[in-house]
Amino acid sequence: xxxxxxxxxxxxxxxxxxxxxxxxxxxxxxxxxxxxxxxxxxxxxxxxxxxxxxxxxxxxxxxxxxxxxxxxxxxxxxxxxxxxxxxxxxxxxxxxxxxxxxxxxxxxxxxxxxxxxxxxxxxxxxxxxxxxxxxxxxxxxxxxxxxxxxxxxxxxxxxxxxxxxxxxxxxxxxxxxxxxxxxxxxxxxxxxxxxxxxxxxxxxxxxxxxxxxxxxxxxxxxxxxxxxxxxxxxxxxxxxxxxxxxxxxxxxxxxxxxxxxxxxxxxxxxxxxxxxxxxxxxxxxxxxxxxxxxxxxxxxxxxxxxxxxxxxxxxxxxxxxxxxxxxxxxxxxxxxxxxxxxxxxxxxxxxxxxxxxxxxxxxxxxxxxxxxxxxxxxxxxxxxxxxxxxxxxxxxxxxxxxxxxxxxxxxxxxxxxxxxxxxxxxxxxxxxxxxxxxxxxxxxxxxxxxxxxxxxxxxxxxxxxxxxxxxxxxxxxxxxxxxxxxxxxxxxxxxx
Numbered sequence: 361x362x363x364x365x366x367x368x369x370x371x372x373x374x375x376x377x378x379x380x381x382x383x384x385x386x387x388x389x390x391x392x393x394x395x396x397x398x399x400x401x402x403x404x405x406x407x408x409x410x411x412x413x414x415x416x417x418x419x420x421x422x423x424x425x426x427x428x429x430x431x432x433x434x435x436x437x438x439x440x441x442x443x444x445x446x447x448x449x450x451x452x453x454x455x456x457x458x459x460x461x462x463x464x465x466x467x468x469x470x471x472x473x474x475x476x477x478x479x480x481x482x483x484x485x486x487x488x489x490x491x492x493x494x495x496x497x498x499x500x501x502x503x504x505x506x507x508x509x510x511x512x513x514x515x516x517x518x519x520x521x522x523x524x525x526x527x528x529x530x531x532x533x534x535x536x537x538x539x540x541x542x543x544x545x546x547x548x549x550x551x552x553x554x555x556x557x558x559x560x561x562x563x564x565x566x567x568x569x570x571x572x573x574x575x576x577x578x579x580x581x582x583x584x585x586x587x588x589x590x591x592x593x594x595x596x597x598x599x600x601x602x603x604x605x606x607x608x609x610x611x612x613x614x615x616x617x618x619x620x621x622x623x624x625x626x627x628x629x630x631x632x633x634x635x636x637x638x639x640x641x642x643x644x645x646x647x648x649x650x651x652x653x654x655x656x657x658x659x660x661x662x663x664x665x666x667x668x669x670x671x672x673x674x675x676x677x678x679x680x681x682x683x684x685x686x687x688x689x690x691x692x693x694x695x696x697x698x699x700x701x702x703x704x705x706x707x708x709x710x711x712x713x714x715x716x717x718x719x720x721x722x723x724x725x726x727x728x729x730x731x732x733x734x735x736x737x738x739x740x741x742x743x744x745x746x747x748x749x750x751x752x753x754x755x756x757x758x759x760x761x762x763x764x765x766x767x768x769x770x771x772x773x774x775x776x777x778x779x780x781x782x783x784x785x786x787x788x789x790x791x792x793x794x795x796x797x798x799x800x801x802x803x804x805x806x807x808x809x810x811x812x813x814x815x816x817x818x819x820x821x822x823x824x825x826x827x828x829x830x831x832x833x834x835x836x837x838x839x840x841x842x843x844x845x846x847x848x849x850x851x852x853x854x855x856x
Contacts (some may be wrong), residue, residue: 383426383449385440386542387692388654389548392508393440393447393481395696401478404585404744405507405811407615409515410736411726413499418526418730419491422501424461425525426489429518431456432533433652435509447482449539449694457485466491467500468734479550500736507654513641514721519726526728538653541645549690557691558699564685565660565700568635571713573746575769582706586767587743590775592783594751601790609672611679616716617676618661619671619748620786621716624663624778627801635662637715637745639690647681654687659685660711666797671789674840713746720753741766747778782807 384460396405430436431454440447464470470492481484486506493499503518524531549557594602606616622634642648642655663678701710726733748764765775784804789797
């Protein structure tokens with residue numbers, strides 16, 4: 361059954377181009393497109409959202425709601441054919457996208473089957489929607505979108521519009537299109553401005569060597585992207601302590617949790633120069649908060665843990681470095697890689713082997729009349745790095761954690777130990793900020809007993825690339841902390 365209609369309405373800001381302007385892709389989209397080509401059309405870039413719907417589902421109302429989303433957000437129906445390796449956006453009619461119907465006895469098998477079907481961003485729209493009937497009055501809606509069209513923030517927009525459309529409420533189109541922001545970015549990041557950004561990162565990442573964690577197997581010559589995940593949670597009490605320590609050091613929740621992660625990586629690797637990737641989002645420009653699209657960039661956050669600092673001193677280091685890095689965060693990641701990396705090691709990520717993200721704003725509940733709607737954890741397609749700690753705030757105030765890891769390198773038991781060590785080290789540094797962090801990390805090493813937080817965690821809804829930081833400069837939003845937005849002017853005050 362078709363979700364799209366044979367036509368779609370446009371506004372003054374809709375459409376691929378304005379006048380004679382040539383359509384462009386953002387730096388993030390081009391990076392995602394080329395990575396997809398290199399991966400040979402794998403499922404690594406697919407971002408799933410799964411919703412269980414219990415009750416008398418009004419399927420025509422659901423279809424109308426989905427059709428409205430496709431009509432309002434042209435990026436969800438844009439493909440990117442490439443000529444000689446140069447992709448160009450091409451907007452399709454909303455009728456190209458259909459809501460597929462199926463039945464499913466085993467939801468996990470349903471997820472695995474659908475996530476095993478790649479989406480080719482060059483040849484088809486970047487979204488696939490499947491409604492599975494799992495019981496007489498129960499369905500699962502699975503929406504899979506290629507990362508070239510969404511980021512973590514986008515899911516809240518889609519959930520909000522899905523609910524409003526299902527209820528029959530009018531939904532206004534966004535004032536601007538993603539293509540407008542991509543064009544602004546291209547105009548802004550050029551010439552001396554781009555060179556200043558790249559010069560900063562050349563110095564910041566000079567001499568960086570690969571992080572070598574102890575592995576259960578030798579590293580293969582070629583990265584296969586296969587992965588698994590360990591889920592755990594941080595209690596509301598621990599989250600409150602994290603926020604208290606952050607306030608006392610004029611830092612943020614993100615900085616505290618990042619510092620603990622880097623301290624654990626230092627302990628595991630036996631080195632003090634620790635760099636991790638962190639995916640950031642750049643929605644500080646007016647109107648960006650209502651636009652679906654990948655407003656993302658990747659930063660490499662490097663910190664020096666030498667000298668045996670206590671956690672208070674380490675947090676001061678991390679805070680200072682993060683603030684400096686954020687002020688240069690517009691530099692496109694692929695350009696930074698090109699400036700810093702010499703040669704290509706196909707066995708690992710080019711700049712960092714670990715990643716860390718935190719989403720401080722939880723996802724809005726989906727309220728549909730006559731239905732109980734529940735976001736479900738969908739399986740992940742792989743692991744982009746050796747280890748990837750992904751944190752997100754839950755509605756009850758806990759922080760859900762997903763530790764993704766490369767199965768070519770690590771056994772599950774090793775990563776369960778890693779997760780348990782993280783929670784133990786976090787509690788230790790919150791209670792003692794003067795003892796050297798390296799000593800606390802040694803005390804937090806696996807004891808053979810499983811940390812209750814690792815086993816008792818409720819699985820979090822899967823939405824990848826949860827991102828806490830907004831990147832545009834000037835007076836725009838810089839950091840999202842809970843429901844508070846900190847401007848760059850305030851960041852300057854923090855760094856003073």
